[in-house]
Amino acid sequence: MTRMQQFELPSYLEQSDAVRDRFARLRQRPVVLEVKGLNKDFETSHGPVTALRDISFVTHKREFVCVIGPSGCGKSTLIRILAGLETPTSGQLLLDGRAVHGPGPDRGMVFQSYTLFPWLTVKKNVMFGLERAGRGRLAAEEEAMQWIELVGLSKFARSYPHQLSGGMKQRVAIARALANQPRILLMDEPFGALDAQTRAKMQSYLMEIWKNIDITVLFITHDLDEAIYLADRILVLKAHPGEVQELIEVPVPQPRSPEQLLSPEFLATRKRLEELIHPPQDDAALSEDHLNMVRMVAVDDEVESVF
Amino acid sequence: MTQTLQWFAPRRQLAPRPRLVLGIMSFVLPLLIWSLVSYVPWIWHPLVEVTEPGSVSYFKAGQRVERELFAAETAKALEAGAPQPQGTPANPVYLPAPHEVLQAFYLAFTAEPERRNEKWLHESLADSIYVIFWGFVISSIIGLPLGILCGTYDVFSRLAEPFVEFFRYLPAPAFGALAVAILGIYQAPKIAIIVIGTLFQQILVISNTTRKLDPALLEAAQTLGARRLSLLFRVVVPGIITDVYKDMRILLGWAWTYLIVAELIGTSSGITWFITQQARYKNFDNVFAAIMIIGIIGLSTDLLLAWLGRRIFPWQRAEARA
Missing domain, CATH: 1.10.3720.10 (MetI-like)
Known part of the structure; x- marks a missing residue:
């Protein structure tokens, strides 16, 4: 933070002509998902808790939207409602203008926990949705192989999930969700359990896939860099209750590459996200965040300062 | 030393060879104990199997009697100068020796x-x-x-x-x-x-x-x-x-x-x-x-x-x- 402030950063609202032009075109595209006045209350033993309050936003065709927010902002609840795994208390959910209820193959989902079916090979996992859709075995197999090739796992088509690394499992999960050709791909912190290197690689894979396929993505993360790197727009939620704080148009030009992580637009956006998600706190709140530490050393110990 | 200490590291799997050996031992050890109790005369054997009743009227060949009783009767016969009973240490009838069980196993079929x-x-x-x-x-x-x-x-x-x-x-x-x-x-x-x-x-x-x-x-x-x-x-x-x-x-x-x-x-x-x-x-x-x-x-x-x-x-x- 302190170092960032030494540079003169542009405002995150400043967009180059190319970027502004792109967002103008993006807004012209048809709306895929429309969320209108979504509320979600939970009954707990301490009384009702509002997890989400009055969430409204739209995503356009082929847009990449990231949802970010502090823990407890209900971002997971939001995506689970979008997937149909939970029902909202009130509000509307429109996919291509039609209301949707319950889970369905039109909204593909990739979970943080690897949810591959352990009893099926990679190929059979990807075929699962195709077969549910009534595709014949041979057609499903052929189609599945194409998706597996897309995520670069042809060699592992006959492997079982337990034989794959975490990153490979998530690639299969992406292929499995995409094979149904959903209208929107919902991703709930899909790379959260991966190590930093694999995560960076997976982000590049995902960008690559997104570029090549007609797919709209809604991606949940708590990693600011990941959100900026991937997203066209970032939906920032705030906690208790979960509300939309801001919808940021990321000024970093597309197509993205890892070098942009240090570009002024990137850093400006990052600064803004930091402000929104970790707002400057007053002293009372701060003291709760710090551990009450005493130095636990013997009296006669010579302890050098770490600084 | 370190080798055996590693055997007692919690939840660590042993190498295949010791695993196999220990698996066999889990059967061999009880069998060994059973054999010791059955074949070594001074381990347990609380009874005496009478081979020759001698002068004791109620002893019969093949009968198993308490060791103390046998000793008392032997002493009594010795005192009276009558023929002494003969016998070998034996286990109770409910604990047959391994070879007897094996034989029964074979004969049963x-x-x-x-x-x-x-x-x-x-x-x-x-x-x-x-x-x-x-x-x-x-x-x-x-x-x-x-x-x-x-x-x-x-x-x-x-x-x-x-x-x-x-x-x-x-x-x-x-x-x-x-x-x-x-x-x-x-x-x-x-x-x-x-x-x-x-x-x-x-x-x-x-x-x-x-x-x-x-x-x-x-x-x-x-x-x-x-x-x-x-x-x-x-x-x-x-x-x-x-x-x-x-x-x-x-x-x-x-x-x-x-x-x-x-x-x-x-x-x-x-x-x-x-x-x-x-x-x-x-x-x-x-x-x-x-x-x-x-x-x-x-x-x-x-x-x-x-x-x-x-x-x-x-x-x-x-x-x-x-």
């Missing part, structure tokens, strides 16, 4: 039974296996689907499980007389006892295993378009089948424990009846041989099923290792 109306050991065994097999199959035909339904749908769980919880506390043997009254005196009531003993545990065990299925798998399947019956048959059943298979192996072991009660009702038959009979005639070598056969059958079916399981469910091979 080769020699005609002593009494005409007695069955051969293998015939008794066949009766028992018949009862266990059908008891377990009938129990599973009901218990397996019901358990899976209870674990999957709350409706079935609420409808069935309270009663099952109640019924499983009723001792299966108590239904013996009832089973005979309804099903006659031959194999049917025995099978019924095995079913009653196994079924109710089975429903609860299977439904609990079903509940352990990761709910995220069901959610993932729903987002992929699976619904209703395909959720049950394409996700729940394959998702739990390896654990259910393990449960079934354990439950089969439980079914055996109800055998002894089952075989005492109606017309007695089977291996446990054979054991009871032989114990009555004090043929303890036969008793041990029969008990061991049950052990061998139990262990080998379990090993066979474990091996079969690894072949049927290839995806769990590494799971078990991990």
Whole structure:
């Protein structure tokens, strides 16, 4: 933070002509998902808790939207409602203008926990949705192989999930969700359990896939860099209750590459996200965040300062 | 030193060789203890087997008497100048030596039974296996689907499980007389006892295993378009089948424990009846041989099923290792 402030950063609202032009075109595209006045209350033993309050936003065709927010902002609840795994208390959910209820193959989902079916090979996992859709075995197999090739796992088509690394499992999960050709791909912190290197690689894979396929993505993360790197727009939620704080148009030009992580637009956006998600706190709140530490050393110990 | 210390690191798997050696030792050690007690005269041997009664009127050759009594009688004979009784240290008749059991084991399959109306050991065994097999199959035909339904749908769980919880506390043997009254005196009531003993545990065990299925798998399947019956048959059943298979192996072991009660009702038959009979005639070598056969059958079916399981469910091979 302190170092960032030494540079003169542009405002995150400043967009180059190319970027502004792109967002103008993006807004012209048809709306895929429309969320209108979504509320979600939970009954707990301490009384009702509002997890989400009055969430409204739209995503356009082929847009990449990231949802970010502090823990407890209900971002997971939001995506689970979008997937149909939970029902909202009130509000509307429109996919291509039609209301949707319950889970369905039109909204593909990739979970943080690897949810591959352990009893099926990679190929059979990807075929699962195709077969549910009534595709014949041979057609499903052929189609599945194409998706597996897309995520670069042809060699592992006959492997079982337990034989794959975490990153490979998530690639299969992406292929499995995409094979149904959903209208929107919902991703709930899909790379959260991966190590930093694999995560960076997976982000590049995902960008690559997104570029090549007609797919709209809604991606949940708590990693600011990941959100900026991937997203066209970032939906920032705030906690208790979960509300939309801001919808940021990321000024970093597309197509993205890892070098942009240090570009002024990137850093400006990052600064803004930091402000929104970790707002400057007053002293009372701060003291709760710090551990009450005493130095636990013997009296006669010579302890050098770490600084 | 460090080598052996590593043997006692918690939850660390040993190298294949020591594992095999220890596995063999687990059988060899008890056998060794049994042999020591049987063949080393000064270990235990609380009795004396009389070989020559001498002047003691109530001693007979082959009779086993207390060591103190034998010593007292010997002293008395010595005092009176009468012929002393002769004897060798012996164990009680209920602990035959390994070689006697082995011999009985061999004879049980080769020699005609002593009494005409007695069955051969293998015939008794066949009766028992018949009862266990059908008891377990009938129990599973009901218990397996019901358990899976209870674990999957709350409706079935609420409808069935309270009663099952109640019924499983009723001792299966108590239904013996009832089973005979309804099903006659031959194999049917025995099978019924095995079913009653196994079924109710089975429903609860299977439904609990079903509940352990990761709910995220069901959610993932729903987002992929699976619904209703395909959720049950394409996700729940394959998702739990390896654990259910393990449960079934354990439950089969439980079914055996109800055998002894089952075989005492109606017309007695089977291996446990054979054991009871032989114990009555004090043929303890036969008793041990029969008990061991049950052990061998139990262990080998379990090993066979474990091996079969690894072949049927290839995806769990590494799971078990991990």
